[in-house]
Amino acid sequence: MKPYSPNEVEAKWQTYWRNTKLYQTAENEGRPKYYTLEQFPYPSGEGLHMGHVRVYSIGDVVARFRRMNGYNVLHPMGADAFGLPAENAAIQRGVNPRELTLKNMERIRKEQEVLGISYDWDRYVGTCLPDYYKFNQWLFLLFYERGLAYRKKASVNWCPSCNTVLANEQVEEGKCWRCDSEVTRKELEQWFFRITDYADRLLEGLDRLSKWPERVKTMQRNWIGRSEGAQVVFTVPELQDEKITVFTTRPDTLYGVSYLVVAPEHPLVPRLIQGKENEAAVLDFVKQMRKQSEIERTSTDAEKVGYPTGAYARHPLTGKLIPIWLANYVLMDYGTGAVMGVPAHDERDFQFAAKYDLPVRAVIRPLDAELSQPLTEAYTGEGVLFSSGRFDGMNNRKAIREIAKYLDEQGLGKWTVNYRLRDWLISRQRYWGTPIPIVYCDECGTVPVPKEDLPVVLPDDVVFDGKSNPLATSDSFVHTTCPKCGKAARRETDTMDTFVDSSWYFLRYTDPQNDGLPFATEKADRWMNVDEYIGGIEHAVLHLLYSRFFTKVLYDAGMLSVDEPFKSLLTQGMVLKDGFKMSKSKGNVVSPLEIIEKYGADTARLFILFAAPPDRDLDWSDAGVEGSHRFLNRVWRLIVQNEELFKQSMEYPSKVEGEARELRRLLHQTIKKVTNEIGERNHFNTAVSGIMELVNGLYQYDKNADRAIYREALETLVVLLAPFVPHITEELWQLMGKEGSVHLVKWPTYDESALVLDEVEIAVQVNGKIRERLIVSTQASREEIEKQALRNERVQAWIDGKTIRKVIVVPKKLVNIVVK
Ligand code: ANZ
Ligand code: ZN
Helix, strand or coil: CCCCCHHHHHHHHHHHHHHHCCCCCCCCCCCCEEEEEECCCCCCCCCCCHHHHHHHHHHHHHHHHHHHCCCEEECCCEECCCCHHHHHHHHHHCCCHHHHHHHHHHHHHHHHHHCCCCCCHHHCEECCCHHHHHHHHHHHHHHHHCCCEEEEEEEEEEECCCCEEECHHHEECCEECCCCCECEEEEEEEEEECHHHHHHHHHHHHHCCCECCHHHHHHHHHHHCCEEEEEEEEEEHHHCCEEEEEEECCHHHHHHCCEEEECCCCCCHHHHHCCCCCHHHHHHHHHHHHHCCHHHHHCCCCCCCEEEEEEEEECCCCCCEEEEEEECCCCCCCCCCEEEECCCCCHHHHHHHHHHCCCCCCCEECCCCCCCCCCCCCCCCCCEECCCHHHCCCEHHHHHHHHHHHHHHCCCEEEEEECCCCCEECEECCCCCCECCEEEECCCEEEECCHHHCCCCCCCCCCCCCCCCHHHHCHHHHEEECCCCCCEEEECCCEECCCCHHHCHHHHCCCCCCCCCCCCHHHHHHHCCECEEEEEHHHCCHHHHHHHHHHHHHHHCCCCCCCCCECEEEEECCEEECCEECCCCCCCCCCHHHHHHHHCHHHHHHHHHHCCCCCCCEEECHHHHHHHHHHHHHHHHHHHHCHHHHCCCCCCCCCCCHHHHHHHHHHHHHHHHHHHHHHCCCCHHHHHHHHHHHHHHHHHCCCCCCHHHHHHHHHHHHHHHCCCCHHHHHHHHHHCCCCCCHHHCCCCCCCHHHHCCCEEEEEEEECCEEEEEEEEECCCCHHHHHHHHHHCHHHHHHHCCCCEEEEEEECCCEEEEEEC
């Protein structure tokens, strides 16, 4: 018998698929479309890891399943190819990052091919190629025209080791997300995208994404951080009633305010302290505070540090004077940069007041109890107002609105909405990214590069010394002429955050060769939304939020008809080994290529799909891999042993009975299960276990029973397995003497009537007398038969009010119920 030799089989079919362009997407309008997409990889020098194998295997099952179900499938791949690691590696070796990156891209692409993933390679997109980043620039200009790209001086997160600015999202616990260095602050002119304009729509859109994990939506909601409250105006008598506006979500606590706190960066600070005896000390304090990172300043367990300005503000309703303080925990870029301190009802304020001996004024008591004073902690619950003038006795929830309304009427405040979301800082002082298409002219100021002059290409005459922005060292790049007046001008040397590249790549796949536009509306509209998007939970906030933002801007610009990019989102779990994430430092990495060399890609794919549901973590197990491999060998033998069977001509029986009927039932049950588990639930693991049961059934089948039914089941088995293990099924399909690729075969449908079990009539006795007859399945267990009998209405009438002593079940014959 011909043995199963995976390497031979896999190479053979990969060549066949490549030569026949089997997975090329037709722009066929007749069939319904299905767009399935896995997040594209960063082409690191390490090649693919098991996490990649997992995402691509999942995506490939989805793609192949939909293709066989008659959909016109778009399943593209590319590389997220700009970014710091390549630039850092290039600096070390003294070469241009382009060289390294192109090599790595090629390598990853080959490895993806070795996995047998059904990509349409003609739609490959590499973000570092000028024909792609040209449209990053094009889109930047579109944002600029629409007032969504702007430049401002900003205090930014700075990674001293990567030598670049980081977005807030890229700072994790005060450290650089990439190199783990301590992040510092720096003042620089930077380019931003005005994502805050879309805050409400980014929130609202989440409510429509019913096929996204709840967890991801919650993370996005928290990130956007919408909060409603009031702006309240306090005045400073000693500065001619200059205003300090605070933002509060709790205007109901207004009568309990005992001090104000402004951020150290607040613009009024110099005037508040001018001429005061401690002016110098305060300025020194401000300097220190500016050095602290946002995280240090705001984390709940961080030390709260403050300083009195010596100035006083007037309370808008009581007219009392209250001291104005500075404190680290008030941030300049949230709300108004000023806060009213209510120690009695806010935990943080309580701590601050205790530390600096500030008064505590309670104004809310619990609904059904007194407040025992002095307070030992803040009372933050619901309650009734007191010591609050005209609002005494009012429920505090109502008072939130009522006090805000009153302030509004008096011109002392207004209701507002605040977001935690900040504008997206896209400037990076690095080489390996998309140059921002802006020119600075002494005459004309900031001038966008005309679209017809794109791309602004990355130059080669740069110095990589790891000290400064390499782009700024290129004379040929920096010195240019003004597109408006033609005089000498300077180019912007910042490049774009690489998250810009991945915010619209899914649109480029719909029209990858378009030279004039990022994509033609008609093409994008044909394919969007992405029906199933598969990727890591680490992209829950950044990449997904930015992609949603881009999609909405393009929708507003009339370039797209959908305003959300991803209809369904599948976040795959991690691949663990011995309970830990595979990592070099843990020394527990299993190399995909080694596994493939030993067992073949089909075994690797099958193991990964079978070992866990796709959204759960998966524990790598050598025994599990062996098991998958044994299973494929079993399938192989089953078909090869029966080679003769496929050559005979055979009549399908007019009546299917006995063992054949059971096999047919198992087959149709399996078709139903596999179809639903893939198509409805993305539970590929249970789909595989269903197929394994079918294989067991086929091994147990009596060869003397009906041959046509047996053959039908064997053929269908190969078809059902095709999305999971595409090479071996292709080979077996050919061995069975079939024409063409198994991947173009129509997905089998199941016959409901085949699912019905054989049934018999049985008698039901009560105390030995026959009272009813029941139809039950021949497969039913004793418990099922007993339940069915006791549920029966006529039987119930006979046993009503009596105690059941015993139920005797004789399968296929009778049930006797003994009552007293
Ligand atoms: C008075 C008050 C009393 C507050 C009370 C809370 C409880 P969210 O929900 O996050 O929006 N706050 C406002 N601006 C701030 C800033 N720039 N830096 C630090 N804290 C700031 O929180 C809004 C609350 O956070 C506001 O409501 C304010 O404190 C504080 F019993 O005002 B509150
Ligand atoms: Zn000019």
